[in-house]
Amino acid sequence: MAYDPNNLFARMVRGEIPCIRVHEDERTLAFMDIMPQSPGHCLVIPKVAGENLLDSPAESVAAATATVQRVA
Numbered sequence: 618m619a620y621d622p623n624n625l626f627a628r629m630v631r632g633e634i635p636c637i638r639v640h641e642d643e644r645t646l647a648f649m650d651i652m653p654q655s656p657g658h659c660l661v662i663p664k665v666a667g668e669n670l671l672d673s674p675a676e677s678v679a680a681a682t683a684t685v686q687r688v689a
Contacts, residue, residue, distance in 0.1 A: 620668045630664050640688050644680035647688045661685045 621627075628634045630646055639659050640647040647661045663681045667673030 618668070620666055622666065626662050627666065630662070640684060642680075642684070644677065645684040647684055659688060661688060 625634065629636045629648065636646075637649040638646065639649060640661075644665070645661060645663055647659050650658045650660050661681050661684045663673065663677040665674060665677040667677060670678065
């Protein structure tokens with residue numbers, strides 16, 4: 618399956634659809650989950666497009682991991 622540049626996450630990164638932003642920097646975005654599994658549950662995504670974890674640049678994955686630590 619090819620990467621869809623109009624997926625919800627890409628649209629959030631571009632600011633086309635609203636989200637409650639918890640943290641944002643030049644490489645990542647952390648936002649509140651609309652269907653949280655627990656109070657305060659949020660999601661962290663890299664801003665660089667990638668179809669899946671294995672196809673994403675290592676630098677992008679590392680930046681997302683660092684943001685997860687910061688937000689947690």
